[in-house]
Amino acid sequence: MHDEFHGDLLEVSMGPQHPSTHGVFRMVVTLDGEQIVKLKPVFGYLHRNHEKIAESTSYLGSMPYTDRLDYLCSMSTNWAYALAVEKLSGQAVPDRAQYLRIIMAELTRLVNHSCLVGFLFNDLGTSFTPLLYAFREREKILDLFESLSGSRMMCNYQRFGGCRVDPSPEWLAAARTLVEGFPRFLDEYETMLTGNEIMLARTQGVGRLDPAHAVNAGITGPVLRASGVGYDLRKVDGYGFYPRFDFRVPLGEHGDTYDRYMMRILEMRESVKILQQAFRDLPAGPVMDPKAKLRGFRPKAGEAYGRLEGPKGELGFYLISDGSPNPWRYRVRPPSLINLTLLEEMCLGHTIADAVVILGSIDIVLGEVDR
Amino acid sequence: METPEQIRDRLLARFPAAKVELVTNPGTAAEHSLLLDAAHARDIALFLRDDPALRLDYCSNVTGVDWPEKKTAVSAPKTAVPTLVERVDPNALPGTPAPASALGSTRSTPANDSGNYLEAVYHLYSMALKHGPVIIRLRTGNRTDRVTLPSLTPVWRAADFQEREIFDLYGIVFAGHPDLRRLLMWDEFQDHPMRRDYVAPDDFEWEPTPHGDVHERAKGHYPTTEGLKG
Amino acid sequence: MSEPAHHTPFPSAGNISDAEREDLRRHGILISSLEELYGWGRSNSIWPLQFGLACCAIEMIAAATARFDIARFGAEIFRPSPRQADLMIVSGTVTKKMAPQVVRLWNQMPEPKYCIAMGACAISGGPFKQGYNVLKGIDRFIPVDIYIPGCPPRPEALLHGLTQLQDKIRAERISGPQAARHLQPDAASEFPVPDFGAHDLQPPSNPNLFTAPVLPRKA
Ligand code: SF4
Numbered sequence: 001m002h003d004e005f006h007g008d009l010l011e012v013s014m015g016p017q018h019p020s021t022h023g024v025f026r027m028v029v030t031l032d033g034e035q036i037v038k039l040k041p042v043f044g045y046l047h048r049n050h051e052k053i054a055e056s057t058s059y060l061g062s063m064p065y066t067d068r069l070d071y072l073c074s075m076s077t078n079w080a081y082a083l084a085v086e087k088l089s090g091q092a093v094p095d096r097a098q099y100l101r102i103i104m105a106e107l108t109r110l111v112n113h114s115c116l117v118g119f120l121f122n123d124l125g126t127s128f129t130p131l132l133y134a135f136r137e138r139e140k141i142l143d144l145f146e147s148l149s150g151s152r153m154m155c156n157y158q159r160f161g162g163c164r165v166d167p168s169p170e171w172l173a174a175a176r177t178l179v180e181g182f183p184r185f186l187d188e189y190e191t192m193l194t195g196n197e198i199m200l201a202r203t204q205g206v207g208r209l210d211p212a213h214a215v216n217a218g219i220t221g222p223v224l225r226a227s228g229v230g231y232d233l234r235k236v237d238g239y240g241f242y243p244r245f246d247f248r249v250p251l252g253e254h255g256d257t258y259d260r261y262m263m264r265i266l267e268m269r270e271s272v273k274i275l276q277q278a279f280r281d282l283p284a285g286p287v288m289d290p291k292a293k294l295r296g297f298r299p300k301a302g303e304a305y306g307r308l309e310g311p312k313g314e315l316g317f318y319l320i321s322d323g324s325p326n327p328w329r330y331r332v333r334p335p336s337l338i339n340l341t342l343l344e345e346m347c348l349g350h351t352i353a354d355a356v357v358i359l360g361s362i363d364i365v366l367g368e369v370d371r
Numbered sequence: 372m373e374t375p376e377q378i379r380d381r382l383l384a385r386f387p388a389a390k391v392e393l394v395t396n397p398g399t400a401a402e403h404s405l406l407l408d409a410a411h412a413r414d415i416a417l418f419l420r421d422d423p424a425l426r427l428d429y430c431s432n433v434t435g436v437d438w439p440e441k442k443t444a445v446s447a448p449k450t451a452v453p454t455l456v457e458r459v460d461p462n463a464l465p466g467t468p469a470p471a472s473a474l475g476s477t478r479s480t481p482a483n484d485s486g487n488y489l490e491a492v493y494h495l496y497s498m499a500l501k502h503g504p505v506i507i508r509l510r511t512g513n514r515t516d517r518v519t520l521p522s523l524t525p526v527w528r529a530a531d532f533q534e535r536e537i538f539d540l541y542g543i544v545f546a547g548h549p550d551l552r553r554l555l556m557w558d559e560f561q562d563h564p565m566r567r568d569y570v571a572p573d574d575f576e577w578e579p580t581p582h583g584d585v586h587e588r589a590k591g592h593y594p595t596t597e598g599l600k601g
Numbered sequence: 602m603s604e605p606a607h608h609t610p611f612p613s614a615g616n617i618s619d620a621e622r623e624d625l626r627r628h629g630i631l632i633s634s635l636e637e638l639y640g641w642g643r644s645n646s647i648w649p650l651q652f653g654l655a656c657c658a659i660e661m662i663a664a665a666t667a668r669f670d671i672a673r674f675g676a677e678i679f680r681p682s683p684r685q686a687d688l689m690i691v692s693g694t695v696t697k698k699m700a701p702q703v704v705r706l707w708n709q710m711p712e713p714k715y716c717i718a719m720g721a722c723a724i725s726g727g728p729f730k731q732g733y734n735v736l737k738g739i740d741r742f743i744p745v746d747i748y749i750p751g752c753p754p755r756p757e758a759l760l761h762g763l764t765q766l767q768d769k770i771r772a773e774r775i776s777g778p779q780a781a782r783h784l785q786p787d788a789a790s791e792f793p794v795p796d797f798g799a800h801d802l803q804p805p806s807n808p809n810l811f812t813a814p815v816l817p818r819k820a
Contacts, residue, residue: 048734135662
């Protein structure tokens with residue numbers, strides 16, 4: 001491509017240590033001037049052999065490892081795993097636990113989305129400020145998680161057939177107060193960010209993703225919905241008690257970075273609605289199925305694929321049991337990894353500074369990408 | 372949505388030369404799957420994707436599974452069940468296959484065969500019609516030299532990274548994949564670590580806390596206690 | 602400025618006792634040795650490398666945010682470039698694929714430099730110790746000054762580790778056999794970067810740095 005008008009192409013390796021790649025992610029970018037003509041992601045810098053370890057551990061023993069998969073959303077990852085095991089073993093879950101799971105999953109979504117927006121703005125060059133707001137809210141939610149489960153980040157809360165502990169009335173009251181106050185934080189956040197001129201200039205029309213390609217590439221979650229495809233497993237599969245809740249699934253229109261940002265904000269508002277309904281309707285009762293067996297748990301031979309709508313997309317667990325205490329095959333379907341499939345196509349023709357923003361808007365966590 | 376049996380019958384009518392088998396799932400989930408032969412897999416996949424009644428436009432999950440040769444002689448279930456942590460021969464060198472006893476198992480998904488193949492499992496859904504899953508499986512001839520399967524990445528781009536991962540960790544070669552390289556391990560790496568007979572490098576030089584298998588493996592590196600006795 | 606009780610007193614300037622120095626201090630006169638001043642300055646302006654590996658990195662970020670505010674200890678300037686950093690916080694699982702880059706980053710940092718191993722993974726492999734791609738402790742390749750256990754350590758634990766490191770820096774001497782590592786001409790500053798082998802890293806650990814500790818065991 002060397003002629004009068006085109007200089008040499010430049011190949012840049014971004015990462016694995018790079019301030020804006022959300023962990024140890026690496027992209028090999030070929031640049032023509034400042035324009036990206038080729039982009040190859042390189043994975044594996046956080047490949048921690050989760051699946052291999054899980055195949056030599058008991059079913060319950062893998063639960064703490066699922067915390068560490070997507071370390072921003074341990075509660076919903078726990079649930080996805082519990083869901084798959086319950087499907088494999090046919091366990092029932094008491095009503096109260098179903099509600100608690102939804103409460104935890106939606107609180108996690110609030111944590112994830114608010115932090116993601118903070119990180120996205122970090123990538124846009126705001127140098128930490130929105131992140132400080134997001135982490136302020138995150139700390140409040142983590143305090144709730146900690147007082148309930150004993151750990152800030154690694155909650156290890158769900159069990160096959162229910163939840164580990166029952167929250168006290170004080171906990172529920174505190175959680176309720178937090179949720180009531182959350183829309184105020186969102187308003188504050190949006191005042192600061194949504195209409196921002198630089199933000200609009202940097203995100204609108206950047207990193208377009210068209211719906212047909214997105215579906216074919218298995219993109220899920222807010223990234224898919226920003227392109228206008230209404231596929232939310234909370235509605236489609238109706239797992240847990242989600243069919244009992246009244247909420248809407250926001251859809252984008254342009255599939256650009258700006259829509260992906262708005263999707264997160266709108267989803268947080270819907271999550272607040274779900275949480276309010278959950279606190280209102282939370283029934284009394286046990287949180288564990290009394291018949292559930294935790295020690296010596298051996299599901300009968302067979303296989304199951306359980307999936308749910310995680311904050312990042314479809315999080316699935318595929319388990320093959322051979323009737324022994326350990327799964328024969330334990331597979332995580334990582335939404336973060338698969339959502340990166342079209343990263344190259346989204347970045348082509350943009351500048352390298354935009355690539356960072358596009359990556360930020362996809363929302364990945366490396367623990368899940370590489371497992 | 373049609374049952375797997377109906378899909379199988381339709382596929383057989385449409386592709387008379389193809390071999391399509393129903394693999395039943397004895398578990399509670401009862402998600403049965405279709406075993407396709409490698410030669411027709413790409414055509415069948417295209418058909419499944421574009422058929423107006425199915426429209427399986429979304430390939431959610433691609434999994435590799437290793438089924439080493441089943442030891443039919445194993446009868447005592449006590450030894451056949453894999454222990455809590457997988458036992459490996461500490462003397463084996465990295466990369467050498469573990470003794471067959473380490474692979475003992477009472478696995479039962481493919482109940483009627485003796486194993487010795489690698490498998491790729493695809494979970495298909497329809498985003499347009501909001502149904503699924505339809506599960507298809509492909510099997511290699513054996514685990515050593517006949518490990519090629521047709522890639523379904525041209526049909527579903529979603530399989531791209533996942534097939535690369537299976538190539539990396541299981542060693543299934545996906546013919547027709549646009550960019551088949553290792554995904555997670557480095558390029559110079561030679562083993563396929565998710566196989567059941569993979570032996571990890573022995574680098575547990577010191578392990579102060581009892582931690583099951585790690586503890587056992589570390590013992591080989593402990594200093595002798597003879598000097599301390601006297 | 603009162604020193605923590607466990608702190609070794611610095612050799613004072615001239616023949617002034619600590620009590621006399623304290624007395625002068627109350628009158629607004631500061632007497633210090635160069636060594637003390639040097640250590641004090643360095644310990645309160647540690648610039649960490651902005652570099653996160655896994656889950657622990659999130660807690661590291663949390664330590665930098667308003668609630669925990671690492672700026673109180675002078676360490677809020679996270680530098681993205683190793684050339685500008687004094688402290689490497691290895692926050693998370695070091696995989697074998699990542700280990701060469703971590704060593705390379707360490708080699709690129711100028712002296713004086715320090716390393717904190719944050720979390721069980723960086724110390725020993727932690728929960729992922731059985732993994733074939735997991736390095737069983739970063740101290741196999743680079744020298745670690747402070748170990749912070751936990752999975753993940755709380756931000757407070759990171760702050761505690763940081764103050765421990767500050768104490769360590771303040772106790773370093775300028776000259777003599779107890780001089781700080783970077784002032785000893787023959788102390789290594791760069792460490793060999795391992796290669797990717799066919800089955801494992803080559804070498805799997807740095808023999809000059811890491812030897813399996815001898816277990817004190819009863820016969
Ligand atoms: S020590 Fe725990 S929290 Fe930290 S990186 Fe390792 S697994 Fe994650």
